[in-house]
Amino acid sequence: MKPMVLRGGRVIDPSSGRDDVADLIIRDGRIEGIGRNQGVPDGAELHDVTGLVVAPGLIDVHTHLREPGQEDRETIATGTAAAAAGGFTAVCAMPNTDPTIDNQSAVGFVVKQAVAAGAARVYPIAAVTLGQKGEQLAEFGELVGAGAVAVSDDGHPVASGQMMRTALEYARAFGIPVADHCEEPTLAAGGVMHEGVVSTRLGLKGIPAVAEEIMVARDILLARHTGGHVHLCHMSTRGSVELIRRAKEAGMAVTAEACPHHFSLTHEACAGYDTNAKMNPPLREPEDVEALRGGLKDGTIDVIATDHAPHHYDAKEREFDDAPMGIVGLETALGLSITRLVDGGYLTLPELLDRMSTIPARIFHLPGGTLAAGHPADVVVIDPGARWTVDVARFRSKSRNTPFAGWDLAGRVIRTIVGGRTVFSRT
C-alpha cells in the first residue's frame, strides 16, 4: 500500500482538540503524523484537500446490515459501501438478523463477511438473549471472544426487568454496554406512529412518548443498581432527554444516542401516510426535536447514530399499518447533522465530529475516533460547505427507504479511508 498525504486541509481531531490547517501523512495503514510542510514520502499518493476538512472516520454504533437472512434489503457488502459513502469508517451491526447473532459462530460470520467486503469496518453487536426472545441470556463471554463489542435485543426492548438486571450485571465482566431499545411493550403494542394530534387525525394507532420514557427510567435505575453500562438507543422524546440529563447530573455513567431523523422531522411527516416516515421510535413533536438538539449540544445525548434500517420497496409500498418500521440513514446522516445541528447553530463542526466519531469509539471501546500517530488510518475528508441533493438512485445501500429524498443538504463526504486505503471517493 502506497503512503498517502492529505495536504492542506483543516484537520479536526476531537480526540486531541486539534483544529488547524495541516498535512496528514498515512503510511502502512496508520497515521504517521500531522504537521505543516511535512516531506512527502517516496511514491506517496498526494491529495490536495485545501478548503476541505480532514477528520477521524465516522463511527455508527447502530446499523442494521440485514445479513444473514435478509439479503434482499441489504448485505454486509452493500451496507458497508453505503457506510463508506456516508463517511463512516466503522459501523456496529445490530443482531436482529435471521438467524439472530446470538452465538460465536454467527458473530464470526459477520466479521468474515465484513473483511471480505473490504469497505467500512464492522463491529458486531450480539443479542442479549437467545433469539432476542428475552428468555435466556446469550453467552456474552464467547460472543465478545468472537468479536462482539456490545449486546442488544434491538428491535425489541429487554422487556423483563429481571433479565435486564442480569444482563447489566453479567456484562460488567466483559466491559461491554448493554444497548436497550427502550419501549414498554404493552404501551407501545400495535402502535405505528407517535401518539398525538397527528395520529388522531390520521386514525393511526399511536406509540405514546411515555412508552419510551418508562423504559429509560427503568434502565437508568437498573444501571445505578447494578453498576452496569446501559446505552440507550435512539432517544426520541423530551422526557427521555430530561431523565438522562438528571441521571448524568447525579454522576451516572449511562450513555445515549439520537438519530438524525429524530432531530430533523416531526410526526407531521406521517401526514400523507408516507411509509418512509414510519419508524420506531416514531417521529415525535417539535418540542421533542428541540430537546434532542439541546441534549446533543449539552452532552446529555452522547452520540449520533443512524439506526440505518433498510427495507425492500415492496415492503414499504403498503398500507401504513402494514409497512415495516425504519429508514436507511448511513448516506444522509452527516449531511442532516451538518445542516440541522452545525448550520442550525447547535454544534460546532468539531463538536459534531466528536459526537459522530470520537465519543462513539470511546463509549463502545472501539479503535478509531482519533488521528493520533500510530493509530489505524481511518479518516474522512469532508466538504462542509458543499450543498447537494439527496438522490436515492445513487445510494450504495440496496434500499431506498428514506423520507429525505430530494432534500438539499449541506456537507458532503469527499473521501473515506479505512486502514490507509481509500474505500470511497467522490471525484
Next chain:
Amino acid sequence: MTEPLGKDLLGLEPLSAEQIRLILDTAEPFKEVSERAIKKVPTLRGKTIVNLFFESSTRTRISFEFAEKRLSADTVNVAAVGSSVSKGETLVDTARNLEAMRIDMVVIRHGASGAARFLAERIQSNVINAGDGTHEHPTQGLLDLLTIRDKLGHVRGRKVCICGDILHSRVARSNIWGLLKLGAEVAVCGPYSLLPRGIEDLGVTIFRRIEEAIEWADVLNVLRLQLERMNAGFIPSLREYYRVFGVTQERLERAPRELVILHPGPMNRGVEIDSRVADGPHSVILHQVTNGVAVRMAVLYLLTGGRPEQAEAAKRGREGGE
C-alpha cells in the same frame, strides 16, 4: 371545467365548507329519485364502478350500490373474502389490475387507515372512501350533516355531541371535520380510555359524563360500541358502559330541550343506546339511512363531472354532464 371536488372523496378534512355544502345541496334533488316508482335516472349510464370491500359492511355497501344503480352505472362488487386479496395480493397490485380494466370509479372500504388515499394516489379512476380504518368515513359524515340540516334547518351554531368510542371511530372523525367546517359547535363524550389523544386540539370540547353532554347538546350522534373493545380492556363491561354512558330515556327526559338522536348503525341496543330512544320520536336513524343514498348519488354525480347546477335536470332524466 375544473371538477368541484377534485378526483376523489377521501375524507371531509381536506374539503372546504363550500365543497361540503355543494354535496349537500346536490343531494337534495336526488332524494326525490328514490321516492319514485321507477327509481332510475340515466346520469351515469356507461360508467363502471367497482365496490371494493375489504371489510364486511351491509348498510354502506348496499347504500352505495343503490346509489350507483339508481344513476344507471354498471357496478361490480368485490369482497375481500374469496377474491385475489385472500390469496395474498397486495393493495397496489389490486389497484393496478382494476386500472387495467379501465374502470371509472372505485368505492373502497378497508381496515387500514389511509388505504383509500393509497389507492387514489396510484390509479386514475375516481376513488370514494367508504371507510378506511379509524380514519374517515366521509359519506357517513355527509349524510349525518344532511340529516341535521333537514331536522334543524341549518348546521351553523348547532351543538352536536358525538358520544362513545371516539378512539376507534372513523365516523367521529368525519363528523368532527364536517360539523366544524359548517360552523357547528362540536363536543365528544365517552370514557377517556376511548378518546384519542389531542382530540381537543381539533377544536372540540370534551364532556366527561353523558349527563353533561345531554344538558348541553342539540344533537347527539351516538356511536356504536364495538363489542371487542371490552375484551381489549378499554372498558370494564358492557353493563357498566350502559349504566354510565348509555343514552337512555331517563337521561333524555331531563334534557332542557328536545334532542335529535343520530346513530350510524349498526346499533347495540341496550349498550350505547336504549331501545326506547332508538325507536322514539327524537331518533332520526332511519332518516339517516334514506339520506345516505341521496348523498352518495350526489358524490357519484359530482366526481364523474356532473355540474351541480344541472343536478335538478339530471334527476329529471336528461344527461347531467357537459
